[in-house]
Every structure is written in C-alpha cells, then in structure tokens.
Amino acid sequence: MASIIQVQSVSKSYWRDSFEIPVLNNISLDVPEGEFLGLMGPSGSGKTTLLNLIAGIDRPTKGKILVGNTDIATLSESQLAKWRSHNVGFIFQFYNLMPVLTAFENVELPLLLTSLSKKERRDHVDMALKVVGLSDRMHHYPKQLSGGQEQRVAIARAIASDPLILVADEPTGDLDKHSAEEILTLLERLNKEFKKTIVMVTHDPRAAEKAHTVRQLDKGELQ
Amino acid sequence: MKIPLKYTIRNFRSRPLTTGITIGGIALVVFVFVAVLMLSSGIRKTLVATGSPDNVMVTRKAANGEISSIIMNDTYNVILSLPQVATDSGGKPVATGDVVVIINLPKIGTDGGISNVTVRGVSPAAFQLRPNVKVVEGRMFSLGAREVIVGSSIAKRFEGAHVGGTVRFGGDTWMIVGKFEAGGTGFDSEMWGDTAQLQDAFARQGGYSTVTFRMTSPDQLDAIKKNFETDNRLQQFEAKTEQQFFEEMSEFMSIFIGALGVFITVFFSVGAIIGAMITMYSTVANRTVEIGTLRALGFRRRSVLAAFLAESVLISVVGAAIGIFLASWLQFLTVSTLNFGSFAELEFSFALTPDVVFFAFLFAILMGFTGGFLPSVRAARLNIVNALRAS
Ligand SMILES: Nc1ncnc2c1ncn2[C@@H]1O[C@H](COP(=O)(O)OP(=O)(O)O)[C@@H](O)[C@H]1O
Ligand SMILES: [Mg+2]
Numbered sequence: 001m002a003s004i005i006q007v008q009s010v011s012k013s014y015w016r017d018s019f020e021i022p023v024l025n026n027i028s029l030d031v032p033e034g035e036f037l038g039l040m041g042p043s044g045s046g047k048t049t050l051l052n053l054i055a056g057i058d059r060p061t062k063g064k065i066l067v068g069n070t071d072i073a074t075l076s077e078s079q080l081a082k083w084r085s086h087n088v089g090f091i092f093q094f095y096n097l098m099p100v101l102t103a104f105e106n107v108e109l110p111l112l113l114t115s116l117s118k119k120e121r122r123d124h125v126d127m128a129l130k131v132v133g134l135s136d137r138m139h140h141y142p143k144q145l146s147g148g149q150e151q152r153v154a155i156a157r158a159i160a161s162d163p164l165i166l167v168a169d170e171p172t173g174d175l176d177k178h179s180a181e182e183i184l185t186l187l188e189r190l191n192k193e194f195k196k197t198i199v200m201v202t203h204d205p206r207a208a209e210k211a212h213t214v215r216q217l218d219k220g221e222l223q
Numbered sequence: 224m225k226i227p228l229k230y231t232i233r234n235f236r237s238r239p240l241t242t243g244i245t246i247g248g249i250a251l252v253v254f255v256f257v258a259v260l261m262l263s264s265g266i267r268k269t270l271v272a273t274g275s276p277d278n279v280m281v282t283r284k285a286a287n288g289e290i291s292s293i294i295m296n297d298t299y300n301v302i303l304s305l306p307q308v309a310t311d312s313g314g315k316p317v318a319t320g321d322v323v324v325i326i327n328l329p330k331i332g333t334d335g336g337i338s339n340v341t342v343r344g345v346s347p348a349a350f351q352l353r354p355n356v357k358v359v360e361g362r363m364f365s366l367g368a369r370e371v372i373v374g375s376s377i378a379k380r381f382e383g384a385h386v387g388g389t390v391r392f393g394g395d396t397w398m399i400v401g402k403f404e405a406g407g408t409g410f411d412s413e414m415w416g417d418t419a420q421l422q423d424a425f426a427r428q429g430g431y432s433t434v435t436f437r438m439t440s441p442d443q444l445d446a447i448k449k450n451f452e453t454d455n456r457l458q459q460f461e462a463k464t465e466q467q468f469f470e471e472m473s474e475f476m477s478i479f480i481g482a483l484g485v486f487i488t489v490f491f492s493v494g495a496i497i498g499a500m501i502t503m504y505s506t507v508a509n510r511t512v513e514i515g516t517l518r519a520l521g522f523r524r525r526s527v528l529a530a531f532l533a534e535s536v537l538i539s540v541v542g543a544a545i546g547i548f549l550a551s552w553l554q555f556l557t558v559s560t561l562n563f564g565s566f567a568e569l570e571f572s573f574a575l576t577p578d579v580v581f582f583a584f585l586f587a588i589l590m591g592f593t594g595g596f597l598p599s600v601r602a603a604r605l606n607i608v609n610a611l612r613a614s
Contacts, residue, residue, distance in 0.1 A: 048612075057519050057607045078523055085521025094614050096516040100233035112227065113521045157520075 004165060004197050005031035005054055010063030012049055023049050025220040031199065036191040038211030039201045045217045047201040048169055054199060055088045055167045056080050068164045085113040089158030091168035095150040097142040104138040107156045114161055128156035132186060148179030155186060168200040172207050184210045226522055226530040235537050241502050246542040248498040249587055252491045253546025257583045258553055259484025261573035263477045269571035270473035273409035274465030277441055278352050281434040284461045288565050289323040294460065295430040301456050302434050307447045309437040319349040320431035322421040325567050326392040328381040340377060341413045341567040342392065344421030352437055356410055361386040361401030364416050371416040372401035376570035380559055393424030409469060412569045435465055472564035492590050499594025503535050507602045514602050515610025528603035535595020536588055543587030551575050
C-alpha cells in the first residue's frame with residue numbers, strides 16, 4: 001500500500017539561548033495508508049516532537065515530511081493551518097476540550113473551518129458522537145463528563161472532519177485502566193472499521209499491543 | 224473562519240469575580256465620564272430651552288452678554304419700526320426692552336456665601352414673548368412699583384427670596400410679590416420686575432440692555448439680519464434668535480465642563496485600562512493550552528486575536544452599560560452654579576442625551592480595546608507547540 005506519511009531524514013533541534021539542543025537525529029519513517037503505528041520510547045526521547053512534525057504544528061530543522069503527497073514544509077503558516085484543519089485529527093493526553101463549550105460544540109469546532117453548512121455540520125457531529133457512543137451526552141460540558149468520556153468527545157472532534165490521519169499523544173496517559181481500554185478499543189475500531197491511519201505515541205505497553213506496528217525512539221534515534 | 228462568539232461570551236461569564244471587578248472599574252470611569260457630560264449637556268439644554276426660535280434678540284455688538292449691552296431709546300424705536308416685527312391685535316409691537324442687571328444675594332446653606340442673580344426688567348409684552356413664564360404663587364408685579372417676582376430656583380436657593388420677602392438692590396428695597404416658573408429654563412434663575420423701575424433705580428432711563436421681539440414669521444430672520452447690516456443706525460447692533468443667544472451663553476460653561484470631564488476621565492481611565500489589561504493577561508495565561516489547541520485545529524492567529532479582543536471589548540461594553548445606567552439616575556438631580564457665560568447663577572439638571580450615551584460607549588470600547596490589545600497580541604503570537612506543552 002502507498003505511504004501516507006513519509007518522514008525523510010528529518011532532524012530537529014531546539015535552541016536555548018545560543019545552545020543547540022538536538023532532539024531528533026536523522027529520522028526516516030514511512031507509514032502506509034491504514035496503518036496503526038505505535039511510537040514508544042523513554043520520556044524525553046522526542047516522541048511528541050516527531051508527532052508534532054508529522055501533524056504540521058512544528059517544522060523540522062532538516063529533512064522533508066510528506067503527508068498524503070503534500071510536502072508540508074513548503075506550506076506557509078496560514079496554508080498549513082488550513083491543511084491541518086482538513087487533514088489532521090488531534091487526540092491529546094489531557095483531551096484539550098474547550099471547557100466553555102458543550103460536547104456538541106467541541107466536536108463542531110473544527111468543522112467551523114470547513115465550508116460545511118450548519119445542517120451538514122450537525123450531521124457530521126451527530127455521526128461522530130454516535131461513533132464514540134456519546135450521542136446522549138452532546139449537551140454536557142466537559143466538566144460534567146468522566147475522563148474517559150472527555151477523551152471520547154476529543155476523538156469525535158478529531159474524526160468529525162474526516163481527516164487523512166489521526167495523531168494521538170499518550171491518549172490513555174491520564175486514564176484509569178478501564179477507560180484506557182475503552183479508548184484503545186475505540187481507536188482500534190476507527191482503524192479497522194473506518195480505515196483511519198493512526199500514529200499513536202505511548203509508553204503504555206498495553207496500548208502498544210493494539211498497534212499494528214511499534215517503533216521505538218531512543219535519544220532522538222528511531223530503532 | 225472565526226472562533227464562535229459563544230466561546231467569547233461564555234469565557235467572559237466563566238470568571239465572574241475577576242471579570243466583575245474589571246467591569247466595576249470601567250463602570251466607575253464611565254459613570255464619571257457620563258456624569259460630567261450630562262452636566263455639560265444639561266447646561267446647554269437649559270439655555271437652549273430658555274430662548275424661543277420665533278423671537279429675535281438684539282444686543283450691542285461690542286457686548287459679550289446682556290449686562291454689558293446698551294441700546295438707546297432712539298435705536299429701540301428704529302428696531303420696533305422694522306416691518307418684520309409682529310404686532311398684537313391692537314397694532315402694538317410684540318416686543319420687550321429688557322434692562323438686565325446683576326445683584327448679589329446670600330445663598331441658602333452656604334454660611335454667608337453670596338452669588339450673582341440676574342434681575343430682568345421687562346415690558347408687559349415679555350410674558351407674551353416668553354409664554355413659559357407663569358406666576359405660580361402670589362401675584363404679578365405692578366407697573367410703577369418697586370416690586371419683583373422671583374424664579375422658582377431663586378426662591379429655593381437664596382435667603383429671603385420668597386413671596387412676601389424683600390431684597391435690597393439699586394439703592395432701594397424691593398417687595399417680592401410673586402413667584403414664577405419658567406419650565407426649567409434659565410428664566411427660573413432670574414428675578415423679573417418692571418423695566419421702567421429698573422431703568423429708574425439704575426439710572427438707565429436712556430435705554431435698555433437688549434430688545435427682544437416676535438418675528439412676523441420665523442423665515443424673516445435673514446431679512447432682519449440684512450436690515451442690521453445695511454441700516455446705518457443699526458450697524459453697531461446684532462440680531463439673532465433668542466434661542467441662539469441663550470445657547471451661546473451656555474457655550475463657555477458647556478465646553479469648559481466637558482473638557483474638564485474628558486481630562487479627568489482620561490486620567491481615571493488609565494487605571495481601568497490597566498485593570499482590563501491585567502485581567503486579559505491572566506485570561507491568556509490561564510488559557511494557553513486552549514489557544515494552542517485552537518491553533519492546532521487550524522484557527523488562525525488573527526482569529527485568536529479577534530476572540531480575545533472581543534472578550535475585552537465585551538467587558539468594557541458591559542461596564543459602560545452599568546456606568547450609564549447608574550449615571551442616568553442623576554437626571555433627577557438639579558445643580559446651581561455660576562454660569563461664566565452670563566456671570567449669574569443658573570440652575571440646571573443633568574441631561575442624558577443620545578450623544579452622551581454614544582460617546583460613553585465609544586470611550587468604553589476604546590478602553591477595552593486598549594487594555595485588551597497587548598494581551599490579545601500575546602495570545603495570537605503564542606507558538607503552538609509551546610502552548611500545548613503548557614499543560
Ligand atoms: N520548545 C522546546 N524547547 C527546548 N527543548 C524542547 C522543546 N520541546 C521539547 N524539548 C526537548 O526535547 C526533548 C524531547 O521532547 P519530547 O518530544 O516532548 O519527548 P517525549 O514526548 O518523548 O517525552 C526533551 O528533552 C525536551 O526537553
Ligand atoms: Mg511527550
């Protein structure tokens with residue numbers, strides 16, 4: 001199958017004052033369409049950094065990243081913002097829902113960046129909430145939901161605009177065992193049933209078990 | 224596409240304490256701002272209502288008020304013979320030669336403080352020219368007697384200025400035989416008597432201070448002004464509507480108070496702006512992860528900027544509404560002060576006009592915008608990755 005994500009000889013450094021802090025060192029990675037990839041590695045090894053580069057919210061110091069044949073380094077900041085809204089679904093460790101918006105409104109948020117009509121947006125949101133099994137909670141605010149439910153709302157938000165890839169950074173890192181299991185099952189289903197390509201950062205071995213492929217990152221190098 | 228307004232509004236409501244304090248600060252500044260502008264427009268409104276647009280008032284050009292204006296008897300006769308002067312059923316011109324002087328009277332409740340009061344000698348036709356002046360207590364002064372009637376705000380504020388009392392001026396004692404109301408106009412702050420008696424007491428038998436007459440029709444004003452330009456005998460004099468004359472008497476005070484008010488409130492507003500700025504900086508700091516998330520989802524920097532600016536402006540608009548509401552109660556208050564336009568005491572009320580409301584909102588929005596600008600720029604400039612790591 002064709003690669004949907006191609007990371008080609010990517011290096012990334014941060015600068016603190018005038019000191020270069022190398023984080024990723026000459027990384028190359030191909031992710032085929034429909035893959036469920038797990039990225040593991042010790043804390044500080046650069047997992048989040050690599051995920052951010054793939055998701056187009058950070059730029060590599062060296063190298064090239066193609067997602068669905070778009071060389072995202074060539075996009076301007078506003079083109080990149082638009083590209084993300086169409087192609088990337090984000091799932092965060094702490095869910096990152098807007099506390100002042102209801103579940104429905106949170107899921108609708110990325111759809112406001114599309115040209116969908118109000119009715120079409122409503123249909124998309126209904127559908128996404130149905131997939132994550134929270135149709136009955138759509139008018140609840142995040143603080144009225146459990147952690148597992150919040151993460152399911154966040155997943156609904158990530159899939160609502162039907163993006164090319166889903167990126168998840170420690171999606172079960174803040175959840176109890178039972179809720180974590182639910183979330184992993186849901187991600188697995190999204191991958192199998194809805195053919196979503198997923199890149200998931202985790203250091204939870206049980207989470208990694210659900211992935212098709214697991215890659216280890218250590219001190220900025222891919223094993 | 225923009226970040227929805229409900230996000231802004233609900234965030235605004237989600238911090239009742241800090242938002243409330245900030246709103247309070249802005250409301251206070253707006254209250255002061257509105258109060259002063261209400262004073263300024265109150266003085267103007269009172270004097271505009273004093274004069275009628277149907278009457279023409281003639282003063283000496285060199286004079287800067289009624290008291291320094293002199294119109295001699297022969298000029299008076301020339302004015303009254305103008306064809307544009309309306310006449311009554313008996314063929315007499317509807318006109319008054321007023322003698323206007325200023326006297327000192329002790330003010331009630333000021334512990335010996337005195338202030339200037341306008342005394343106006345009028346011809347009988349004055350009551351036809353100024354129909355809002357009505358005797359409400361006692362009686363009209365009699366022609367040929369040292370008698371006066373007092374305006375309602377003079378009766379209220381000056382010692383002995385009540386019906387049955389006496390006042391001393393012009394080397395004589397004058398009986399107060401009546402009290403009149405003039406519908407909250409400047410005349411309420413005057414004493415009126417027989418013009419001949421005032422001419423006599425102040426040795427001004429040769430003429431009047433001003434002449435006011437009814438026009439045959441309001442569209443005659445230009446023709447009248449033309450007469451004053453072309454007739455040699457009238458060239459030292461100036462004709463304008465009575466309304467315009469009194470309006471000009473308010474100009475100095477209304478501009479002075481307005482400028483003072485703007486100066487004071489701009490000074491105070493610095494505090495309110497800093498308050499709004501602190502609130503918005505802390506809002507941005509507390510919502511750093513949210514901002515990073517919005518940006519990751521694809522919202523632009525300028526959307527973030529707009530959302531936070533809107534929140535700040537919303538705070539200021541609510542503050543303005545509260546400040547204006549509180550200030551609107553001042554409309555039930557009247558104040559009396561020396562009007563530097565006429566050098567006499569004038570009573571007037573705080574007047575809330577649409578202009579004042581408009582400027583108050585404009586001023587508040589400006590405060591909200593100024594206070595919110597730097598914090599909103601900070602929000603918009605956040606780096607996505609760093610903002611997301613703030614969790
Ligand atoms: N903005 C930054 N500035 C400086 N150093 C950073 C920045 N972001 C990440 N790092 C550093 O890069 C390294 C990798 O971070 P990260 O990708 O978050 O690792 P992981 O997700 O594997 O724990 C860490 O040492 C971290 O301190
Ligand atoms: Mg990480």
